[in-house]
Amino acid sequence: MAAALVDNKSQPHIVIDVKGAVKKYGEGAASIYALAGVDLQIAAGEYVAIMGPSGSGKSTLMNIMGALDNMTAGSYFLDGIEVSSMDENALSVVRGRKIGFIFQSFNLIPRTTALANVELPLAYQGIKSAERKKRALAALKVVGLEDRVTHEPTELSGGQQQRVAVARALATRPALLLADEPTGALDSKSTEDLLDLFDQINHAGRTVVVITHEADVAARAKRVLRMKDGKIISDTLNPARMVSA
Numbered sequence: 227m228a229a230a231l232v233d234n235k236s237q238p239h240i241v242i243d244v245k246g247a248v249k250k251y252g253e254g255a256a257s258i259y260a261l262a263g264v265d266l267q268i269a270a271g272e273y274v275a276i277m278g279p280s281g282s283g284k285s286t287l288m289n290i291m292g293a294l295d296n297m298t299a300g301s302y303f304l305d306g307i308e309v310s311s312m313d314e315n316a317l318s319v320v321r322g323r324k325i326g327f328i329f330q331s332f333n334l335i336p337r338t339t340a341l342a343n344v345e346l347p348l349a350y351q352g353i354k355s356a357e358r359k360k361r362a363l364a365a366l367k368v369v370g371l372e373d374r375v376t377h378e379p380t381e382l383s384g385g386q387q388q389r390v391a392v393a394r395a396l397a398t399r400p401a402l403l404l405a406d407e408p409t410g411a412l413d414s415k416s417t418e419d420l421l422d423l424f425d426q427i428n429h430a431g432r433t434v435v436v437i438t439h440e441a442d443v444a445a446r447a448k449r450v451l452r453m454k455d456g457k458i459i460s461d462t463l464n465p466a467r468m469v470s471a
Contacts, residue, residue: 240267240268241402241433242268244290244302246300246301260283271431277452285406286456324402327404330409332384334390338379340374362397364397371389374390404435405437409421421446446467
């Protein structure tokens with residue numbers, strides 16, 4: 227029997243698979259399309275930046291990818307799981323297990339140690355205390371804060387608070403690290419430190435997606451999407467960054 231002409235190389239695992247995403251507000255002539263038919267695939271291990279001016283749809287797309295909002299039409303598979311039609315309870319479980327969020331405002335709990343902040347999402351997942359502490363300490367070590375585990379947010383700089391937020395996101399071992407304007411509240415030195423950390427996390431195999439309006443932040447990604455009027459208008463690889471891919 228003749229050998230079958232089949233490429234045996236395994237296909238990349240797709241973490242984000244958005245098809246025909248539409249997000250509409252209002253009805254009739256007054257309707258506004260925040261997303262106007264977006265198709266997007268992001269494979270495991272990619273480092274992607276999504277750019278666009280205010281009103282471009284990038285924040286809406288981030289909310290869809292983060293399972294924080296529902297589409298008017300379209301489908302979305304997150305790490306192989308269709309989340310498009312899930313109710314809020316199911317979405318909450320998926321968010322906790324599949325996505326590590328990083329926001330501009332850090333969202334740390336005041337008067338609570340760095341260690342306890344990182345442990346919190348693990349507690350929501352029902353993980354036992356000893357394992358929570360082990361994973362939280364490991365995550366804080368990754369972000370270089372193993373000597374700050376007992377410090378509260380007010381005892382940390384802005385850059386250190388954001389790194390605690392990164393550790394919190396990593397501790398759940400998510401399929402996707404999703405960062406929304408993560409450098410918006412940081413000075414230039416802390417921004418560079420955070421972007422170096424994203425490089426490190428991505429090099430370790432984690433999928434990283436950053437929503438940003440800052441060109442220097444997007445330039446650190448390996449793939450850059452640009453949005454306008456609810457559509458992706460360009461999708462390009464960054465050759466300078468692909469060298470280290």
